[in-house]
Amino acid sequence: MRQPTTIRRRPFAALAAAVLTATLTVSGCGAAGSSAKDDSADKAAAAPHQADAKGAVDAPSAAPGTAKGATTKTPVPSQNYVVRTATLSVEAKDSVAAALASARTTVTGAGGYVGDENTSRDSQGLEHSTITLRVPPDSYDKVLNDLAGLGRLIERKVSTEDVTSQVVDVESRIRSQQASLARVRELMSRTTQLSDVVTLEGELSTREANLEALQAQQASLKERTNLATVTLVLSEPEHPASAPPPKKDDGFWESVGNALGTGWHAFYVTLRGILIVLSVALPFAALGLAGWFVFVVVRRRLAPPAVVPDGENVTAEAVTGE
Structure with a gap:
């Protein structure tokens, strides 16, 4: 006898759980103070709010965010x-x-x-x-x-x-x-x-x-x-790049004067170069001459006296006696 009673109460328990879940959802969105006795009335009154909640919470965040049934009119550019x-x-x-x-x-x-x-x-x-x-x-x-x-x-x-x-x-x-x-x-x-x-x-x-x-x-x-x-x-x-000066056509004597001036300038430059070279080499030449003189003096002092043969000495004495 208990088995049929248990079978009959299972659908009722499932239905009660569904009603309770709907009641909690409805009360959280817009009917917080309602009791279990007014379940059917709360569900009817809170249906629009559930639609808004679903559109606001469950919709992807990247979407513009419109509720179900709402339409947006595209503005006309002025x-x-x-x-x-x-x-x-x-x-x-x-x-x-x-x-x-x-x-x-x-x-x-x-x-x-x-x-x-x-x-x-x-x-x-x-x-x-x-x-x-x-x-x-x-x-x-x-x-x-x-x-x-x-x-x-x-x-x-x-x-x-x-x-x-x-x-x-x-x-x-x-x-x-x-x-x-x-x-x-x-x-x-x-x-x-x-x-x-x-x-x-x-x-x-x-x-x-x-x-x-x-x-x-x-x-x-x-x-x-x-x-x-x-x-x-x-x-x-x-x-703009500066143009080169025009080339002058020099006369004969002016050309000769220019040639002499160029030659004198070359001679002056050459002589100055020689003097510069001599001026640079003079200290080294003086130092080398002094060293050579010292070398000759030291060599003469250290050299042994020359040996003269006997015959040459007799001849020298005879010549001296005469």
Whole structure:
């Protein structure tokens, strides 16, 4: 008799567990003070909140974050957003410093500003400078013409990029992300379960980081479209090589005088060279002569006396006696 009773209660226990789980979920999202007697009413009232919680917690953090059934309308751009860039290579008329001063005056007068600057000299001593300028789009063409007039234009390169679709996409994603954050904060204000609070806080941090990244991208796009970028490369003009003096056609006597002058100069140079060589060699010659004299004296003193034969001595004495 007990076995059928046990079989009948197992489905009831499973159903009760499911109802209890649904009750806890519903009470954590929007019906914290409800009792078990009002399970059916709580489930009906909390169904929309469960959908929001699922969209806010279970959805991937990289998605813009829209709840089920919600639709986002793509905004229509009020204008075209274009990024303009240009590069000008100009050989300055006089000096690079003067051309740089004129470029700064032109850009600031048009409402722009001067960015990075790099000035150097090459192996020939010529000055080169590269400067980055930010110019409003309304004055873009006029500023380019004024900068090209700073000297001889060597190269001009202009490019444009339409980023309207990127701007619209980023704005739409920002609005969706802001709406998603508002829903997550609303759910956090109503939930009482610690596990749900922890999950929602993690999701909130992730979506706040995504929103900040989108806002930074939006600021970068606006900065690039609000001001055009012009890179100006200035170079100093090369100095013309000095021409050799014209060759004169000398006369006869002038040629003779030039030849005598050249010969006298050669004689003077030769004589001066000889005197220089003698002056350098004189101390060594004096030292060598003194050494040779000492050597001769010492050799004579150390040499033995000469031996004379007897016959020669008798003859010498006889000659002396006579």
